[in-house]
Amino acid sequence: MLRPVEALDLAVLARTFTLRSSEGFAETFGPGLIARVGAEAPRVRLRFVQKLNKDSGPLREGAVDLETGIVSQEMGPEVRSQALFRDRFIGVVRAGHPLSKGRVTLSRYTSGRHISISRRGLEQGPIAEAMAPLGLQRDIVTVVGGFxxxxALARSSDLIASVPERHTGGLRDGMHSFRLPFAAPEITVSLLWHPRLDADPAHRWLRRCVRDACADLLGGSPRSESRDSK
Structure with a gap:
């Protein structure tokens, strides 16, 4: 924190950055981010690790340079955040599934067999919470830990997966997606980092690369950086 700020020379910058994210982010946004980083700083290496929980310990301890995810009360109060994009849940089935033809009604959706996604193995989640006021529930056949x-299960069966649309764009190729027949919950995916890296020139550059990679793929303009914590 006390060392003088040095001019950033991306051509000679040799550094490995660790990015922690949920399933789908690396597959969807990774190719564009890697291409951007490689073009500007060829000696920089990105290491993607899976986000198994929302604990901010890895950021605090320095094991992780950046995270993507949803800001929650489980994170430390010091964590910095910057919104990347809004996302919504959609239904996804295999090509040729009965729900791939015609309008998906509440009756058709609830009469199907579903996959619940929970890192903690719980059947309840944002989809169940959205359906509860309607007095409806899904037939949960299996619970898995990731998108x-x-x-993969939905692709090779008649099961229905309900996942975030933008977050899983790189995982849904060849599958049929549809809008949920009820008010689908929306989420904000954010970029997260520890404040000790605020002024690090290389880290600031990487944060900008992540924001631009998301904006480029989603067709939006990159957001300016925020210093707000959760």
Missing amino acids: STAL
């Missing part, structure tokens, strides 16, 4: 597992 890629849910989509």
